Amino acid sequence: MLTYAWLILLFPALGFLYSAFIGRKVNRESCGFVGSAAVGLSFAVGFGAFLEMLQLPPDARSVELNLWTWIAAGQFTVPFSLLVDPLSILMVLVVTGVGFLIHVYATGYMRGDQDYPRFFALMNLFVLAMLMLVLAGNFLLLVVGWGGVGFSSYALIAFWYQKPENAAAGTKAFVVNTIGDIGLLFAAILIFLNFGTLDYNGVFAQASQRLGVDSPMATAIALLLLLGAAAKSAQLPLHVWLPDAMAGPTPVSALIHAATMVTAGVYLIARAYPLYLLSPTAMMVVATVGAVTALFAATIGLVQPNIKRVLAYSTVSQLGYMFLAVGVGAFAAGMFHLVTHAFFKALLFMAAGGVIHALAGEEDLNRMGGLWRRLPTMYVGFLIGALALTGFPPLSGFFSKDEIIFAAFASERGSALLGTLALLSVALTGFYIFRAVFMAFHGESRVDHHVSEHLHKPGPDMAGPVAVLTLLAAFGGYIQFIGGPGAVEHFLAPVFDRYAQPVAMLPGAQSMQLPLMATSVLLGLVGIGIAFMMYVARPALPRQIGSVVPRLYQLLLNKYYVDELYAVLFLRPGRRLGEWLSGTLDGLFTDGIVQAATRAVEVGSVSLRRLQTGFVRDYALGILGGALALVVYLLMAGGAR
Secondary structure, three states, rough: OOOHOOHHHHHHHHHHHHEEEEEEEOOOHHHHHHHHHHHHHHHHHHHHHHHHHHHHOHHHHEEEEEEEEEEEEEOEEEEEEEEOOHHHHHHHHHHHHHHHHHHHHHHHHHOOOOOHHHHHHHHHHHHHHHHHHHOEEEEHHHHHHHHHHHHHHHHHOOOOOOOHHHHHHHHHHHHHHHHHHHHHHHHHHHHHHHHHOOEHHHHHHHHHHHHHOOOOHHHHHHHHHHHHHHHOOOOOOOOOOHHHHHHHOHHOOOOOOHHHHHHHHHHHHHOHHHHHHHHHHHHHHHHHHHHHHHHHHHHOOOOEHHHHHHHHHHHHHHHHHHHHHOOOOOOOHHHHHHHHHHHHHHHHHHHHHHHHHHHHOOOHHHHOOOOOOOOOOHHHHHHHHHHHHHOOOOHHHHHHHHHHHHHHEEOOOHHHHHHHHHHHHHHHHHHHHHHHHHHOOOOOOOOOOOHHOOOOOHHHHHHHHHHHHHHHHHHHHHHHHHOOHHHHHHHHHHOOOOOOOOOEEEEOOHHHHHHHHHHHHHHHHHHHHHHHHHHHHOOOOOHHHHHHHHHHHHHHOOHHHHHHHHHHHHHHHHHHHHHHHHHHHHHHHHHHHHHHHHHHHHHHHHHHHHHOOOOHHHHHHHHHHHHHHHHHHHHHHHHHH
């Protein structure tokens, strides 16, 4: 099955073509079935490749498929090649497995939308681009998948483009991600100039010989890759697009935030680990950005009234954990958290989507409450997802999160400061996610009376995927123990041990693991307990606290005014520059050149028109004059010789 990995790309491509060109004419509802089946078939092929890979010895678990020569220009040759190894297969299973459940969920959520076929065409295109990104065997094909994901996310976030806020959110996501795309493109250029190839294996095999440890070139390449990764994975200071992406349909939020686009940055750093190991400076920057982002986003999530925005900032925070992991050299731990996060974050978004669907589009937590009896499936799913996100044992997030915290303290590239920031984020996580649980499902109902009487309970096509993800969020962490402890690390070891030695742990580090685990769980419970006290036991307390520290509350509610700062520094000056260029400069310079050219033609044509008299004698005289001038020229030229 490994040699047929190209089918993983083919199925969503066919699904896109069907929904875009055929499904609308044949049967609109069929687009949902075909789109879901396409992703499901890709998962089946990926799972078959995974099983075949397990039968191979570890050093043979990397297969490069050169399908055809893509670019051949002199010495610059780039094949259309796929790299099938444990890292790419792990990503394929996450993208297609969770993506399939989200597609099935979307068949119910989007039913009745007038652009139903377009939605599934874009969803399949998005999955295709993400699969191309993770299966790419070289940096140039990675760039293509990277850009494809960026465009698809723009189109999906702005899916309801008739609403100005949706169109603006899609544009914002596209612009911010383009900044990262530029960084990735420049990194690819530097890689080619230094290695003469863009092929992963060719670059990584030469990395230690071509680049010195902490050399300026190694750091420059790693930081440019980080720029691309930070934009895709919404890390500081390029995080601003992801909360606004909530304007799109909830299945889009689940797909982007859980299993696909936002994890691309983590995957990129993990894939390029030989380059990062050559730059301790860049790894320190990655870890610092991740730890600070985790805490920063968690503080904003404390007060957000919109349930999807709470989950959006949760995603930013959890991605910070993953960046912290890969930044301290715990690449397998970062990828393990990527997997478990896909389970519980997709679950949280889809359960929240079930609530929003039932309440006719209502997303404000202040207009919910008391829904646990009326939406039991969504309540159980959201509760399990919240516990897994907090790291409550023995749910999936408990295993992966604690590995990252342990690595932050115990790795040679880690520090006590990084680990402390991660622990503080745990307490904030427990608070903000259970604030959402208690406000949405517990207490007195604040739902509009008319909406409450006509509650749209989710059907099996929405409840089924939520039930499956509930099981994955609860028990998915146990994949770490299949065949013995550390199964994920052992599976990924052929990738992360191939070109460089892994980052070592500090002496005696194992003695820290249990105390850190207990501290993490305790802090999570403290956060949950405070949320219970404020939103169940004493529901008037949040308003009282807000009145005591109104400036702090407004600071968090307005997301530290980062968007306003960017508006002052970039948006307004950019708009004024554009207006000047399109007005003053374009009017005086560009239009002036065009108008001068047309005026010259006009004047010349008027002058030449006077020669058109209509009298034969004038034309004969002109011919005679021209002939005499030609004879004189020839005589003079002959005399000169």
